[in-house]
Amino acid sequence: MKIKTAILGYGRSGSTLHADPIEKLSDFELTAVCDIDAKAKEKAYNRFKCRIYDDYLEMLRKETLDLVVIVTRNDQHCQMTCDCLKSGKNVLITKPWAINAGEARAMIKAAKASGKMLLPWLPARWGCDLLKLKELIASRVIGKVFQVRRSEFSFSIRHDWQTSKKFNGGYLLNWGPHLVDQPVQLVGQPVKSVYGELKQIINPGDVEDVFFAVMKTEDNVTIVSEYNIGSDKLPNWIIQGDRGTIYVKATEIEIHKAALPDSADPKTYGNQAKTDVIKDSIQGTNMITMQNRYGDSMVIYPHIARAIRGEEQYMVTLESALNLTKLLDAIRKAHETGRVICLAAK
Ligand SMILES: NC(=O)c1ccc[n+]([C@@H]2O[C@H](COP(=O)([O-])OP(=O)(O)OC[C@H]3O[C@@H](n4cnc5c(N)ncnc54)[C@H](O)[C@@H]3O)[C@@H](O)[C@H]2O)c1
Incomplete structure (x- = not known):
């Protein structure tokens, strides 16, 4: 049917x-x-x-x-x-x-x-970068992750309702469902505190065209999400772990690995020795190319059909969508109050 x-x-x-x-x-x-x-x-x-x-x-x-x-x-x-x-x-x-x-x-x-x-x-949950990064993080290729930054930059100027408060435009609601949601999904832990700033730089209208948010998860992973006015040559993701760093630039993933020798505990070295140990053990860079950073409708829609027929659970649960909305609310509140917003534990 x-x-x-x-x-x-x-x-x-x-x-x-x-x-x-x-x-x-x-x-x-x-x-x-x-x-x-x-x-x-x-x-x-x-x-x-x-x-x-x-x-x-x-x-x-x-x-x-x-x-x-x-x-x-x-x-x-x-x-x-x-x-x-x-x-x-x-x-x-x-x-x-x-x-x-x-x-x-x-x-x-x-x-x-x-x-x-x-x-x-929430098509970015099917984004090729997010899906590949989930695999890489699970493989522990860069060890234990302690910081994730997700960014989009452009110099484009809009001329539609998205620049108007009356229609609830603005880039936090427009881009937040991609750029705030994806790193939170990647880290996979509840966020416990949020700081945020909104700015209107080049768009007409009366809402923000820039947002910057810093979130901390219950396991102390720092997540930075931003939509900014700037060169689009900057990385879209920087993921830092205790054994390396992953950069995503457009549709390319670069993995930089650094393994410490077993005996080397950086905490026990002086500054000079600590630097040497890490420099000597860089393992190299891998490059991966991907497609469909914001999801592919031709993949998502067959899933929607199966969900409507009761054959599969829809991937975006209402609870997770509500949590994302609460995060976007907290970023706005942090901007308005100039304070860090603590989110209630479940
Ligand atoms: N990647 C994505 O998932 C993605 C991309 C772009 C836009 N969006 C979202 O899609 C929504 C629409 O964005 P858009 O850029 O297509 O806007 P748009 O202005 O191009 O389209 C909105 C349409 O709604 C129509 N409309 C307005 N009032 C109506 C009414 N009362 N009854 C019926 N139709 C009415 C308008 O005439 C217009 O054709 C936004 O919420 C936006 O965030 C999502």
């Missing part, structure tokens, strides 16, 4: 990241599209010859749907998700699913009340 699907919001992301796999995969049938923009509606009709709406509540009343994919502005996600769930539809909600933890909890409540599935879209 095909999964009867509607796309709510046929804009930049809805018409590509989501429409493409729905069109190509035999698991799905695109039944309807809803958008308020005349050009978007025309594009969708010409491509799919499906029913087109500009009122999503009307679409929910008239259509029999197994799944609604919501790809509208951030400020619209919670209300639309709750309405879709209430009308008995499963929902895939793009990132950021919620603008704060209050919204996330409201959507979870609506999902429980309806008995329908709520699937937060």
